[in-house]
Amino acid sequence: MSLLEVRGVMVRFGGVMAVGGVDLDAEVGQVTGLIGPNGAGKTTLFNVISGMQEPTAGQVFVSGVDITREAPHRRAKRGLARTFQRLELFSSLTVRDNVRVAAELAAVPDVDGTVDTLLDKVGLSHLAASAAGDLPTGSARLVEIARALATMPRLLLLDEPASGLDDSETERLGGLLRELAADGLGVLLVEHDMDLVMHVCDRIHVLDLGNIIAIGTPNEIQHDDAVLQAYLGTS
Amino acid sequence: MQELLTFTIIGLSTGAIYAVVASGLVVTYTTSGIFNLAHGATGMLSAFTYWQLRFDWDLPAPLALFITLFVLCPLFGIVTERFVMRGLQGTTEVVRLSVTVALFAFMIGLANWIWPNDASREAFLKFYEGNSISIGGFNVSWHRLITFGCAVVVAIILRIVLYKTRMGVAMRAVVDDRNLTELNGGRPDRVSMFAWGISASLAGLAGILLAGDQQLNIEPLVLLVINAYAAAIIGRLKSLPLTFLGAGLLGLLDAYYLMVSDESWFPQTAFGFSLSGVRSALPTIVLFIALLARPQSRLRVGTTKLREENRVPEWRTAIMGAVALVVVVVGISGMLTRSNTLLLLNGFTFAMVTLSLVPLTGYAGQMSLAPLTFAGLGAIAMSKLPGDGNLVTLVVAIAIVAIVGAIVALPALRLSGIYLALATAAFAVMVSKIVFNQRQTFQTGNITVPVLRIPFVTIDTPRARLILASVCFAILGLIVVAVRRSRLGRRLVALKDSPAAAATLGMSLTRTKLAAFAISAGIAACAGALAGDKVSPQQYEFTQSLPIVLLAVVGGVGSVAGALFGGLLLGGNSVLATIVPTVKNLTKIGPGTVGITLGRNPQGAAAQIGDSFRPLIEQPRLIAVSAAGAFGIWALDATDVISHWSFFVASVVWILAVSPNLPALTAAAPGRRVMAGAWLTVGLVIAAGVDWSTALDATGKRIILIIGLVALFGVGAQRVVENSPRVHSASPDLAGLDTNFSREDIELAEQKIGVVL
Numbered sequence: 002m003s004l005l006e007v008r009g010v011m012v013r014f015g016g017v018m019a020v021g022g023v024d025l026d027a028e029v030g031q032v033t034g035l036i037g038p039n040g041a042g043k044t045t046l047f048n049v050i051s052g053m054q055e056p057t058a059g060q061v062f063v064s065g066v067d068i069t070r071e072a073p074h075r076r077a078k079r080g081l082a083r084t085f086q087r088l089e090l091f092s093s094l095t096v097r098d099n100v101r102v103a104a105e106l107a108a109v110p111d112v113d114g115t116v117d118t119l120l121d122k123v124g125l126s127h128l129a130a131s132a133a134g135d136l137p138t139g140s141a142r143l144v145e146i147a148r149a150l151a152t153m154p155r156l157l158l159l160d161e162p163a164s165g166l167d168d169s170e171t172e173r174l175g176g177l178l179r180e181l182a183a184d185g186l187g188v189l190l191v192e193h194d195m196d197l198v199m200h201v202c203d204r205i206h207v208l209d210l211g212n213i214i215a216i217g218t219p220n221e222i223q224h225d226d227a228v229l230q231a232y233l234g235t236s
Numbered sequence: 237m238q239e240l241l242t243f244t245i246i247g248l249s250t251g252a253i254y255a256v257v258a259s260g261l262v263v264t265y266t267t268s269g270i271f272n273l274a275h276g277a278t279g280m281l282s283a284f285t286y287w288q289l290r291f292d293w294d295l296p297a298p299l300a301l302f303i304t305l306f307v308l309c310p311l312f313g314i315v316t317e318r319f320v321m322r323g324l325q326g327t328t329e330v331v332r333l334s335v336t337v338a339l340f341a342f343m344i345g346l347a348n349w350i351w352p353n354d355a356s357r358e359a360f361l362k363f364y365e366g367n368s369i370s371i372g373g374f375n376v377s378w379h380r381l382i383t384f385g386c387a388v389v390v391a392i393i394l395r396i397v398l399y400k401t402r403m404g405v406a407m408r409a410v411v412d413d414r415n416l417t418e419l420n421g422g423r424p425d426r427v428s429m430f431a432w433g434i435s436a437s438l439a440g441l442a443g444i445l446l447a448g449d450q451q452l453n454i455e456p457l458v459l460l461v462i463n464a465y466a467a468a469i470i471g472r473l474k475s476l477p478l479t480f481l482g483a484g485l486l487g488l489l490d491a492y493y494l495m496v497s498d499e500s501w502f503p504q505t506a507f508g509f510s511l512s513g514v515r516s517a518l519p520t521i522v523l524f525i526a527l528l529a530r531p532q533s534r535l536r537v538g539t540t541k542l543r544e545e546n547r548v549p550e551w552r553t554a555i556m557g558a559v560a561l562v563v564v565v566v567g568i569s570g571m572l573t574r575s576n577t578l579l580l581l582n583g584f585t586f587a588m589v590t591l592s593l594v595p596l597t598g599y600a601g602q603m604s605l606a607p608l609t610f611a612g613l614g615a616i617a618m619s620k621l622p623g624d625g626n627l628v629t630l631v632v633a634i635a636i637v638a639i640v641g642a643i644v645a646l647p648a649l650r651l652s653g654i655y656l657a658l659a660t661a662a663f664a665v666m667v668s669k670i671v672f673n674q675r676q677t678f679q680t681g682n683i684t685v686p687v688l689r690i691p692f693v694t695i696d697t698p699r700a701r702l703i704l705a706s707v708c709f710a711i712l713g714l715i716v717v718a719v720r721r722s723r724l725g726r727r728l729v730a731l732k733d734s735p736a737a738a739a740t741l742g743m744s745l746t747r748t749k750l751a752a753f754a755i756s757a758g759i760a761a762c763a764g765a766l767a768g769d770k771v772s773p774q775q776y777e778f779t780q781s782l783p784i785v786l787l788a789v790v791g792g793v794g795s796v797a798g799a800l801f802g803g804l805l806l807g808g809n810s811v812l813a814t815i816v817p818t819v820k821n822l823t824k825i826g827p828g829t830v831g832i833t834l835g836r837n838p839q840g841a842a843a844q845i846g847d848s849f850r851p852l853i854e855q856p857r858l859i860a861v862s863a864a865g866a867f868g869i870w871a872l873d874a875t876d877v878i879s880h881w882s883f884f885v886a887s888v889v890w891i892l893a894v895s896p897n898l899p900a901l902t903a904a905a906p907g908r909r910v911m912a913g914a915w916l917t918v919g920l921v922i923a924a925g926v927d928w929s930t931a932l933d934a935t936g937k938r939i940i941l942i943i944g945l946v947a948l949f950g951v952g953a954q955r956v957v958e959n960s961p962r963v964h965s966a967s968p969d970l971a972g973l974d975t976n977f978s979r980e981d982i983e984l985a986e987q988k989i990g991v992v993l
Contacts, residue, residue: 051740052739052740053736053739053740072739072744073736073739073740074739074740074741074742074743074744074745076740077739077740077741077742077743078742081740082740082741083740085736085737089734089736089737090733090734090737091729091730091733091734091737091738092733092734093729093732093733094726094729094730094733095548098548098726101726102726102727102730102738102741102743103741103742105723105726105727106727106741106742106743107741107742145737148737148741149741152741152742
């Protein structure tokens, strides 16, 4: 039984099929990649998993429990946490309080200690007192990650965490993701930075036009004809 | 059968008016994203204008109609869009809604000014008064037929405009995607302007028809819009056909209720409570149900990013502020006349009600249009509960209302934004129509709320009540600060900033909103329970709540100081009315006028004033100078060298004009320092030297004088010192070469280099 099992999830917006019957698994201790061209349905799938979008059909299981109809905050209690492609920081709170709110919601025993550790982990301790709304995108993305981690998740959903990060920050992020996976966390990563994806992912799912067209290791994906076609449009 | 037909016709014609109003609401909401609470007020103003042209100046009806509906109304709509609404792109829903509240208050004030309530006016006649035709054996007045016809014509015209004309297509494009329309060469601003013009005409038409149907009075015409809210919500704020359908159903419901309520079998009471108010509350009940029937609002990402930012209040500042407030009130209360004491007391009551919006609207970003409703419930609880107003009674009253607030809010909490605001509006109207008119609540029109009884303290004079009110405000303020600093406070702010992120982190949005509503209801209830006087249900009506919401946002709803500022401003409004009648009228439009400018300063006035004091607070030496000066002025008064009023004027000038300039003064070049210092001294001498208690005869005039002095000398001195060239501000490279490094230099350098943000 996988940590996350997505079974036959379909989302239809009016006449548009955004996600058409997707199956996907994410495992404990692994970084699972989800890639695909723009408009492939990645964010919609994330919204279904985190409870922000009700699927037209299909089910989502966490550790075997069907959570398809659960409210987002209940899913968080089951160990799901996510970041957002378009940043959703609590902009009038400080960086520290952003993380603190999450830690308090998860009722971690030592809130202050947890917050300090996490800020240190993402390298933002020096910005703890700044208002989150004033941060440049790169730092803001890291705050989102620290905040999601503060809920002590078992599965972390990251929606394009590297966009807006410079090379050294991206490298650091990659290291962080590997570290988290080594600690036993399941990570589901949506990302356009192929270098990062190929380096950190254990398995990759490729989504195109709402359907999974390939699953495999980075090496397999890089040599998959269907993937090349979807990305490059060659036939 | 005959009767049924009669009432069906009545219902359809009422529904026709609702339809016309509601379609205007939908048109502006879809094209500009602003729900215009002032829509009904536009109709009211237009009805009065028509009356003026048609009946007072005796213009022929077609000409009067043309001028009103096709010249003045569109003009008004266009001006509103261009100068008020356009600046609101990218602000929060709370600010947007508040600006329409401001417009609402402005228009009511304007109507009250031009057409005073007490003046006798020639009757407002229906169209073709007295003429009727027979349909199926029943006489239908021409006015009703015309009303119905208007709705049909409006429906047809809107359909043609939206689907067949270029502008209509552009309007629908703006609805779909404003940015995309702009990129494709469309001009959303012009489209919005056009929509606001049409909308104002529709409101105007409805206002005129309704005034003929009922009577020319401000209140019912304004509240017309609430009935239209229901129809617009049934149309989900976007579908015109559904809106028309909703309006028709609403009209019929009202007519049929009227029909059956006369029958002998129809109950007049239920469980000992009178049902007399139910009819007038019907549209709001429908509104409430229509809102609740909406699907759960989806969690959206990428909603408006907020421009406002409020710091976490520090305990030290909060406690100092609370103590200073009480000390100042104790100090000046001895100098005030009885009437001014009562005015200030009134201001504090408003301030407490305004404070109730800080955790709810300021922190959690949830708009409530019903703060006074909870205050009213608090007043009732305080007067009905045993104990004759002792502390236990107060606590129980607060607890009861907080629980009631939470329970009532519960069904509405799945809503957000404008829908939640409308649900609270519906709740406010329902409570005043159905609860406040009961024998069990306000039996004879008013009740006496006992003064709070505290052991060993007698509170029997207005002065004592004023001090009590200031102490209560200070305590409530500290409680609000404690909330903000707590875990709950952080959750409230998180809820405001990003509901989506909050939910995915494990926060139950409903539970958090519930807490915010309960706290807010409790604080408002406390304000009501401390009324300590005779109160009437009119004080707690929906329309009275609107200025409070407005001034809360104007003052700065994100902070306790903002609430105090807003509340006192509202209470002080009547002080200005003491000057001369014309100015008295100006005060009617005052709150509205300040609110309309809100788009430019969404953080509120208190934050702005607070910012000007920040440099001062950082320098303990200058705080001491400031305090010493204030004490000196007080000493002059205590030794009877100057009068109470001169003391007051001089203190305000000292605190608001001189003190904030002290840091800049000390840093300025010597020449400018002397100039600015001299200028401020002149101001102080004028403020303290003239005996204002005899020089000016009305409190209002003195207030205006104070504002003038502060502006003239404070801003003047600021101009002088700020013009002084500062060597190091030009380039961080130069800092340290010609002068020693100051803290400012280091900060500037760090900023430029980018080591801090």
